[in-house]
Amino acid sequence: MSASVDPDRTEWDVIVVGGAAAGEVAAQYATQFSGLSAVIVEKELVGGECSYWACMPSKALLRPVEVRANAGDLSGLGVGAVDAAAVLGRRDVVVNHLDDASQVRWALGAGIDVVRGRGRLDGARAVVVTGPGGGERRLTARHAVVLDTGSTPLVPPVPGLAEARPWTSRDVTNLHEIPARVVLIGGGVVACEAATWLRGLGAGEVTIVHRGSRLLARNEPFAGDLVADALRASGVDVRLGVSAVKVRRDRVDDPGIGHVRGSEVTVHLSDGGTVVADEVVVATGRTPNSAGLGLESVGLTLGPGEPVPVDDHLTVPGVDGDWLYAIGDVTGRALLTHMGKYQARIAGTVIADRAAGRPLDDGPYSVHTDVVDDGRVPQVVFTDPEVGAVGLTEAEARDRGLDVEVVEYDLAQLAGTYVLRENYVGRAKLLVDRSADVVVGATFAGTGVAELTHSATTAVVGRIPVPVLWHVVPSYPTVSEAWLRLLETLNAQRNAATVRPRRG
Numbered sequence: 001m002s003a004s005v006d007p008d009r010t011e012w013d014v015i016v017v018g019g020a021a022a023g024e025v026a027a028q029y030a031t032q033f034s035g036l037s038a039v040i041v042e043k044e045l046v047g048g049e050c051s052y053w054a055c056m057p058s059k060a061l062l063r064p065v066e067v068r069a070n071a072g073d074l075s076g077l078g079v080g081a082v083d084a085a086a087v088l089g090r091r092d093v094v095v096n097h098l099d100d101a102s103q104v105r106w107a108l109g110a111g112i113d114v115v116r117g118r119g120r121l122d123g124a125r126a127v128v129v130t131g132p133g134g135g136e137r138r139l140t141a142r143h144a145v146v147l148d149t150g151s152t153p154l155v156p157p158v159p160g161l162a163e164a165r166p167w168t169s170r171d172v173t174n175l176h177e178i179p180a181r182v183v184l185i186g187g188g189v190v191a192c193e194a195a196t197w198l199r200g201l202g203a204g205e206v207t208i209v210h211r212g213s214r215l216l217a218r219n220e221p222f223a224g225d226l227v228a229d230a231l232r233a234s235g236v237d238v239r240l241g242v243s244a245v246k247v248r249r250d251r252v253d254d255p256g257i258g259h260v261r262g263s264e265v266t267v268h269l270s271d272g273g274t275v276v277a278d279e280v281v282v283a284t285g286r287t288p289n290s291a292g293l294g295l296e297s298v299g300l301t302l303g304p305g306e307p308v309p310v311d312d313h314l315t316v317p318g319v320d321g322d323w324l325y326a327i328g329d330v331t332g333r334a335l336l337t338h339m340g341k342y343q344a345r346i347a348g349t350v351i352a353d354r355a356a357g358r359p360l361d362d363g364p365y366s367v368h369t370d371v372v373d374d375g376r377v378p379q380v381v382f383t384d385p386e387v388g389a390v391g392l393t394e395a396e397a398r399d400r401g402l403d404v405e406v407v408e409y410d411l412a413q414l415a416g417t418y419v420l421r422e423n424y425v426g427r428a429k430l431l432v433d434r435s436a437d438v439v440v441g442a443t444f445a446g447t448g449v450a451e452l453t454h455s456a457t458t459a460v461v462g463r464i465p466v467p468v469l470w471h472v473v474p475s476y477p478t479v480s481e482a483w484l485r486l487l488e489t490l491n492a493q494r495n496a497a498t499v500r501p502r503r504g
């Protein structure tokens with residue numbers, strides 16, 4: 001759909017380059033109560049990576065696999081095979097068949113204009129847009145330009161890998177056929193989630209090749225271990241501590257996104273082994289889309305793949321007049337949709353208030369300041385078991401010099417998990433900063449922990465003291481009882497440290 005916007009208009013109060021969810025939110029927050037005008041410049045689909053090629057399709061693929069695994073672990077439920085074609089069909093509905101009409105309608109309905117094309121800065125408050133037909137149009141902003149250009153999958157320089165035209169996250173989320181044999185390179189979130197749905201949807205041989213010693217290395221070690229155990233139990237070959245050193249594919253085709261791209265692929269490994277598969281998926285992280293944005297026209301020079309730097313008002317430092325902002329993956333802060341949208345709420349509010357000449361609030365929980373990106377970020381990994389985490393890991397806390405008490409609990413001991421599935425496996429870990437007696441990190445792995453993550457986020461961001469958490473009563477029987485058991489374990493640890501042996 002082409003956005004309906006006056007083709008001769010050249011000036012708005014706010015220009016947002018990149019129309020992903022975060023960009024939409026920034027435009028909304030900048031304009032909704034301020035009377036400011038805004039335009040979104042988008043080169044592909046309004047809604048961005050998350051809506052079409054990342055969060056939404058991946059969760060649409062994972063949910064049936066998860067439900068089936070849960071049902072298979074409960075007496076009384078007959079579980080049939082997954083109908084992969086139906087699951088892919090539902091995924092297509094979830095991604096709106098790669099049509100952004102509804103998102104454009106939302107923007108226009110909110111009074112936000114949309115211009116199709118690739119934007120780049122061209123001096124102070126100016127953006128040149130190269131349209132789909134190649135023509136250029138120069139737009140100017142009275143108050144602010146926001147960069148929300150996201151990130152792109154990184155393909156490491158393994159000989160033969162790029163030439164093999166590997167699948168990236170875009171293919172594996174938008175797959176149209178299930179390759180019989182798949183090898184995934186990488187051991188992070190994309191590799192673990194994608195291996196879960198590929199195997200769950202019927203791929204016969206799924207292999208993860210990961211150079212590190214643990215999956216999900218940004219999380220507490222037990223989380224990656226539990227996910228590796230579960231993937232192996234489901235039939236995934238998880239190879240740790242090995243790297244892909246060479247890739248060979250004799251014939252490369254171009255059948256389109258999500259289709260197998262040619263003849264079989266041989267991945268040669270650092271341990272001398274090989275994996276032969278019908279498709280190879282690269283899941284080795286992402287590069288911020290900061291190149292080609294014209295940053296040099298406003299005096300900024302970035303190295304290749306460097307994120308756009310921002311301060312805690314999401315303003316790009318070193319640009320006169322505080323008019324340039326960046327949000328989302330392009331800042332390199334936290335590559336998560338909810339974090340990009342959080343940053344967008346802050347940037348939009350800062351833009352509106354600066355435009356009105358109002359001073360920024362410098363209080364500890366100011367609407368103008370990002371307080372979460374520094375060590376309080378929540379994330380859910382939708383594997384089976386799920387991993388929900390917020391704040392610091394133990395290693396990160398110790399690196400910061402914090403004196404933390406560590407509490408762990410086996411989630412299988414809870415009444416709430418006993419009724420959830422029959423062979424429940426799960427674990428929780430809490431880190432308590434001893435000096436302030438507040439939780440600074442929490443990690444849960446197990447079925448049903450995704451929704452538990454928000455209570456942990458409340459505790460960590462709100463710095464709720466442990467004595468107050470004692471009065472936050474979890475309902476029985478739910479997975480939230482993890483909180484009570486963790487606090488009881490903490491209490492027992494503290495008493496064990498202070499109690500004197502009874503005299504006989």
Ligand SMILES: Cc1cc2nc3c(=O)[nH]c(=O)nc-3n(C[C@H](O)[C@H](O)[C@H](O)COP(=O)(O)OP(=O)(O)OC[C@H]3O[C@@H](n4cnc5c(N)ncnc54)[C@H](O)[C@@H]3O)c2cc1C
Nearest residue numbers: 018020043048049050054055119149150328329335336337
């Ligand atoms: C497989 C996968 C699953 C994921 N699952 C989750 C999840 O469950 N939860 C979660 O929180 N996060 C998830 N993520 C991460 C999430 O997708 C990203 O953090 C999020 O999409 C980043 O949003 P963004 O606003 O930074 O930009 P993006 O979504 O990357 O979008 C950037 C937009 O800018 C446009 N653009 C770029 N350059 C220009 C230009 N010069 N001019 C005009 N337009 C431009 C692009 O076309 C695009 O529409 C997942 C990622 C992947 C890969």
Ligand SMILES: NC(=O)c1ccc[n+]([C@@H]2O[C@H](COP(=O)([O-])OP(=O)(O)OC[C@H]3O[C@@H](n4cnc5c(N)ncnc54)[C@H](O)[C@@H]3O)[C@@H](O)[C@H]2O)c1
Nearest residue numbers: 156186187188189190191211283284285286335380381382
């Ligand atoms: N549920 C979610 O929230 C969700 C789901 C998917 C992706 N995401 C986000 O998307 C981003 C990208 O995910 P990802 O899994 O690609 O990245 P990641 O950073 O989670 O993992 C990258 C993996 O690739 C490995 N790697 C990096 N460079 C390599 C190289 N040169 N050779 C071999 N291995 C290499 C790393 O060791 C790591 O295991 C993440 O930051 C993640 O937060 C989030």
